[in-house]
Amino acid sequence: MPETLERVPMRDPLTDPEQKRIIDEILERNKNIPGATMVVLNELQSRIGYISPAMQAYVAQKLRIPLSELYGVLSFYSFFTMTPRGRHTVKFCMGTACYVAGAPQLIEKAQQILGIRLGETTPDWSITIEECRCVGACSQAPVVMIDDDIYGRVRPNKLPQLLRKYQRQ
């Protein structure tokens, strides 16, 4: 388990001076605020894109909270990710309405087109696919959420076109 910077693997955000500066800035700003864990994790997720095991160890040490507790919080909220994401995150709603309207078929199609499994990222780092719970747009089921945009009544045959648009960006 990487607890010190010397043991952090290559390509970790902590080894990139620019990203390390952002991480330190976030930690410095919140270090003396009680209950700042969520705020820090939120900012790290938004600005770095993911929270690697080395980053978790670093944050736990700086905020003086147990490593296991930090991991518990991270894994509890699906918003946080521990592996790098692609430039775009495609989420398939698996709420009841979308499930019935064919979300599993959409996921199957997406996995075929992109050649990756759910939760994985394409080799060109363009797209990550995930499932999610109800996004509150049941009337348009099945719903696909790409970054912050919502696409309703998506049919499997329309999916390649939609994904290609984002893959090129």
Added chain:
Amino acid sequence: MIRFTIDGQQVEVPEGTTVLRAADQAGIYIPRLCDHPSLTPYGGCRLCIVEVEGIPTLQTSCTLQARDGMVVYTNTPKVREAREFVLTMLFSERNHFCMYCQESGGDCELQSAAYGEDMTHWPIQPNWHPYPVDASHPDFVLDHNRCVLCRRCVRACAELVGNFTLNVRDRGSKTMIIADLDVPLGESSCINCGTCVQICPTGAFIDRHSAYLGLDAEVEQTPSVCVGCSVGCGIEIATRDNHLVRVDGDWEAPVNDGLLCEVGRYQPVRDERKRIVTPLIRKDGSLQEATWDEALNLVAEKLKSLAGRGSDGIAALASTRLPAEALYFFQQLFAEGLGSEMATSTDGHAARSVIVNGQAGSLEALKTADCVIVLGEDLVKDHQVAGFFVKRALPQGTRLIVIDSGENALHELANYSLRPRPETIRDLVAGILAASKGSDPSQPDVATTSQRTGVDADTIQAVAQVIALAQNPVFVCGAGAAEAAEELAKLATSFEIPVIGLGGGANSFAAAKYGLDKAFTVNGQQAAYLALGDDNPAQDLAQQLANVPFVAVQASYVSPVTDIADVVLPVEIWAELEGHYVNLEGRVQEARRALTPPAGVRSNTEVLQALAQRLGIALDGNWLAELGLETVVA
């Protein structure tokens, strides 16, 4: 006081008591899984639900505080139905196959709760999805299939031990107990204290050493005291057919509240040293079996010829793992009877640091402290249970100041970590005292102290201020702070701060009181008598004794020291002996016999008495009175 009714019975409890605890006091048993008297209420398992008049839904009695005039029912059809439903869900959530589990048949709280509800089966299928089994830890196995996610282990690891290794990951049906960043237990930050194993209500945590060796009803439990260090934790020794099965922490014990460390819980069951069961005498260069009379006569004869001689007489060393009775006889026999100038204990110098201001501090002070100053002792490595009390208080905002020039794992956890240059602890403590008093011409100023110790002046000022502002500060000092005892006493007196002196071995307090507190050195003595008991002799002890013409060892196990001995007298080990131990607080505790010693082995006191008799020395006097304790904490 709060007055209310449980099942028609009037109950009176102090304010803040939960309904569950009140019911326990009234003798009404409400089934529970996640609740434990040593942990804060959690309300996770939902098994302890009760019906309360005026509240439409069932309430978890473990989190419900009793209020005046409350009317509680624990056994209505509605409660029983709900309880059975909760149990059904718990059983079907994972794979609870009782017939394969080492806990079933009385030890499992989940199974017992189901039997208590007359359940013979549960109507929903088990999960069938296999959960992982973590067998990476040397002392226990974690079988997630049997886990009910009550989080007792997680809370014990944090609230009691302060190690924060265990936690839970994910949520809902994916929830799992994890260690650190979801690593195998064997690779985690676990310190092998085994509290999670002891507190687990089901068979999820499997003790490698005692699994399947006997249920609680089949083993004999002997309350005793741990002799691993001077904390003196209360233990329950579980034995069966004169074999050691397991050592548990005694939840009722006043010192440790049920907690144990690796030294107390697992070292005894891992012990693989070779036992000596007959007296041995060196003949023609090798140790050969002898009778007790031969061996004792030989030792007595040798000792008699050297009695009263000073520096070329007898060197005598006693382990602080021996009971107080034996240490007292040892002191009577060697220091007084035979006039040995070098009669001491294995803790020697360390034992002396125990008592500052002639008064032993109580460990109880650590439980309410808001500022702990640790000097010269790594509480993560030694005296671990005292360390638990410190570590677990840190998230509540307790300030930790560590002063140690050497390696100390506490440095990482400390708010102020001071690393003075070697042998300048004394100056540093004096400097802190000076800084806290403002300008005192008799004391060195902060700048000088800073220069001498290598500790930054601002830090010294800050530490002095933290100590002065703390409501309940406590000093914890170990062997490394012995040189600063005088300065420490001044600092403690000026702020009325209790000092907990850690000492060394189980009976180092008694050894110090009996005057067995010199550092052991051999310098021309003609004979050495070593009362080791079941202790592991120090690395260089055999080397030190290489030039002594006659070495007699009173020991339980084969060691480098018995290898060079001329006479070996076999004695009882910790679980076999009866006697008393005086912990670092000056608390006198009784060790009881849990195992019958092998034939041919004698107790430590018997051996010393037999020698005294042969030497014509009278061993009288009272060991307890000679301790000179003003008040005896029993």
